[in-house]
Amino acid sequence: MTDLQESPAPLAAVPQPPAPRRRPGRSLARSTVKHLVLIAVSVVMIYPLLWLLVSSFRPTDVIFRTPGLWINGLVLENYTGGWTALAQPFGHYIVNSAIVVVGAVAGNLFACSLAAYAFARCRFRFRTLWFAIMLITVMVPIHVVLVPQYILFNNLGWTNTFVPLILPKFLATDSFFIFLMVQFIRGIPRELDEAARIDGCGHGRIFLRVMLPLMGPALATTAIFTFIWTWSDFFTPLIYLTDPNAYTVPVALKQFLDATSGSNWGAMFAMSIVTLVPLFLVFLFGQRFLVKGIATTGGK
Amino acid sequence: MSAISELSTLRSGRGRARTPQEKAALRRENNRDNKAAYLFLAPWFLGLAVITIGPMLASLYLSFTKYSLLQPPEWIGVQNYVDMLNDDRLHHSLKVTFTYVVVGVPLQLAFALAVAIVLDRGMRGLALYRSIFYLPSMLGGSVAIALLWRQMFGTEGLVNQLLGAVGVQTSIGWVSDPSYALWTIILLHVWTFGSPMVIFLAGLRQIPVMYHEAAAVDGATRWTRFRRITLPLLSPIIFFNLVLQLINAFQSFTQAFVVSGGTGGPADSTMFYSLYLYQKGFGQFEMGYAAAMAWLLVLIVGVLTALNFLLSRFWVFYDD
Numbered sequence: 001m002t003d004l005q006e007s008p009a010p011l012a013a014v015p016q017p018p019a020p021r022r023r024p025g026r027s028l029a030r031s032t033v034k035h036l037v038l039i040a041v042s043v044v045m046i047y048p049l050l051w052l053l054v055s056s057f058r059p060t061d062v063i064f065r066t067p068g069l070w071i072n073g074l075v076l077e078n079y080t081g082g083w084t085a086l087a088q089p090f091g092h093y094i095v096n097s098a099i100v101v102v103g104a105v106a107g108n109l110f111a112c113s114l115a116a117y118a119f120a121r122c123r124f125r126f127r128t129l130w131f132a133i134m135l136i137t138v139m140v141p142i143h144v145v146l147v148p149q150y151i152l153f154n155n156l157g158w159t160n161t162f163v164p165l166i167l168p169k170f171l172a173t174d175s176f177f178i179f180l181m182v183q184f185i186r187g188i189p190r191e192l193d194e195a196a197r198i199d200g201c202g203h204g205r206i207f208l209r210v211m212l213p214l215m216g217p218a219l220a221t222t223a224i225f226t227f228i229w230t231w232s233d234f235f236t237p238l239i240y241l242t243d244p245n246a247y248t249v250p251v252a253l254k255q256f257l258d259a260t261s262g263s264n265w266g267a268m269f270a271m272s273i274v275t276l277v278p279l280f281l282v283f284l285f286g287q288r289f290l291v292k293g294i295a296t297t298g299g300k
Numbered sequence: 301m302s303a304i305s306e307l308s309t310l311r312s313g314r315g316r317a318r319t320p321q322e323k324a325a326l327r328r329e330n331n332r333d334n335k336a337a338y339l340f341l342a343p344w345f346l347g348l349a350v351i352t353i354g355p356m357l358a359s360l361y362l363s364f365t366k367y368s369l370l371q372p373p374e375w376i377g378v379q380n381y382v383d384m385l386n387d388d389r390l391h392h393s394l395k396v397t398f399t400y401v402v403v404g405v406p407l408q409l410a411f412a413l414a415v416a417i418v419l420d421r422g423m424r425g426l427a428l429y430r431s432i433f434y435l436p437s438m439l440g441g442s443v444a445i446a447l448l449w450r451q452m453f454g455t456e457g458l459v460n461q462l463l464g465a466v467g468v469q470t471s472i473g474w475v476s477d478p479s480y481a482l483w484t485i486i487l488l489h490v491w492t493f494g495s496p497m498v499i500f501l502a503g504l505r506q507i508p509v510m511y512h513e514a515a516a517v518d519g520a521t522r523w524t525r526f527r528r529i530t531l532p533l534l535s536p537i538i539f540f541n542l543v544l545q546l547i548n549a550f551q552s553f554t555q556a557f558v559v560s561g562g563t564g565g566p567a568d569s570t571m572f573y574s575l576y577l578y579q580k581g582f583g584q585f586e587m588g589y590a591a592a593m594a595w596l597l598v599l600i601v602g603v604l605t606a607l608n609f610l611l612s613r614f615w616v617f618y619d620d
Contacts, residue, residue: 038418042433046432046435048449049439065461067461114340115340115341118336119341123337134344143551143574144595146359146594147581147590148362148591151369172347173351203332203333231442234553235553250442254447254558257447272445275442276442279438283434283435295498
């Protein structure tokens with residue numbers, strides 16, 4: 001857990017004036033109470049996750065009798081059994097999910113950064129109008145495009161392929177990330193690309209040579225959020241992937257409900273942990289970017 | 301500046317007098333910009349046409365038809381909308397969704413704000429606490445967590461075990477009892493308060509310390525400072541969080557689907573609107589009806605967002 005502790009707060013580098021002097025006794029009591037409350041809340045927040053982890057190493061019949069977090073002897077059968085409990089070994093679904101995630105991340109990085117550059121740095125006709133439309137599309141519920149999109153992809157014969165899950169990302173339909181990148185580019189001094197322009201660079205080269213290298217944090221945020229959202233996405237694969245061989249991890253995991261009607265909790269928990277591990281790793285190593293990215297969008 | 305304030309302040313107009321030479325140079329540059337921009341935006345335009353606006357128009361058309369994918373759509377006028385008026389299950393799903401939104405969203409935001417304020421600047425261990433509170437909101441949308449929730453609130457689940465351990469014997473099946481099932485999903489929503497909390501933390505950092513210092517010198521209590529300084533200066537961010545969470549909450553699906561095993565049960569108590577829409581469209585293949593339902597959702601979300609913007613005049617304070 002050291003990584004968590006060491007990751008710096010986003011704006012910690014900004015020097016803050018010293019806090020106003022308070023009577024030391026009162027402030028000590030206050031901060032003790034604060035920490036106690038925060039620790040209590042932390043325990044409640046984390047307890048289900050730890051319990052899930054511990055339970056995945058317990059025999060199923062013990063899971064139902066043990067609210068605590070201790071383990072008497074590690075049981076690995078849930079993992080070995082769960083891995084092969086479905087039509088395909090669980091690794092198959094992980095590969096499916098990985099393909100979709102890699103495609104989605106590549107698509108969002110490519111298409112959103114191009115669009116963001118245009119919105120942030122080019123003057124073009126109806127710019128304000130297009131920008132407003134882009135912002136509004138952030139708010140459009142997916143349900144309203146769902147049925148015709150399904151019909152379209154179905155008629156093209158793309159159901160049970162990963163195309164409906166990946167292609168829209170290459171067409172910058174996640175406008176949230178366009179907005180995030182526009183915000184970021186606005187913070188990059190214009191002098192840099194103006195200098196490149198004086199040196200004879202066109203927009204293409206400015207984008208590739210000046211902007212992209214400077215957009216690292218925004219690109220990382222986009223990649224991480226796309227990873228997490230795509231990996232967890234349940235709705236879209238549920239609709240487009242009806243062939244069990246094409247299932248992504250969330251849809252595969254859901255099968256434990258249908259297949260075993262809740263009798264094999266151990267295997268289900270073990271595979272749940274397997275699907276959460278990539279998310280947790282991304283969280284651990286990407287937290288700094290996540291916090292910064294989410295704060296940029298919300299902050300004024 | 302957030303997306304929300306961006307939308308409300310979108311203005312064109314940069315009217316500055318220029319010499320003819322400057323104007324000509326500017327026009328040349330604008331032309332180049334124009335071409336480049338439309339090239340850079342080509343994928344987005346294509347997506348807008350093919351994935352967003354095209355399907356929106358198509359779904360508007362489909363909402364006036366009867367369509368089961370097998371035969372071509374059959375025009376039935378406003379029949380779907382009339383049927384929606386008489387669909388008790390739909391009304392019930394609206395009630396469930398509104399309960400979820402009206403209780404879950406403010407509760408989650410209040411929690412996020414409260415924790416963010418406790419985690420104020422200079423707090424020891426801030427990074428660690430923030431990580432712990434943020435983690436659930438990263439994992440919370442996944443099927444794995446929804447499955448965990450289903451077990452936790454089952455008859456023999458973790459919650460009843462914990463209650464038993466402290467002496468409260470109960471055999472309530474929280475997810476199988478219609479009077480509790482929705483509340484377990486609301487609780488799951490509140491549990492993921494981490495991401496609005498991070499946004500609040502960022503907002504709190506932007507409030508100059510000297511405002512609080514000056515007020516403290518003048519003898520203002522903590523509560524007064526919270527009400528008169530923190531809340532007004534944070535109001536744009538509260539507004540941003542509120543609008544986003546509201547839009548998201550109306551579309552909630554995964555948790556209800558998994559917790560109820562896809563049925564919206566027990567007794568339709570977790571029949572979220574989007575779950576009902578999914579059942580109509582992809583369970584019973586009533587595509588026209590599903591399209592009409594989707595447009596009602598757009599209408600509801602649109603009206604609520606507009607209402608939010610209107611009301612924001614009275615309580616959102618922009619410091620610029």
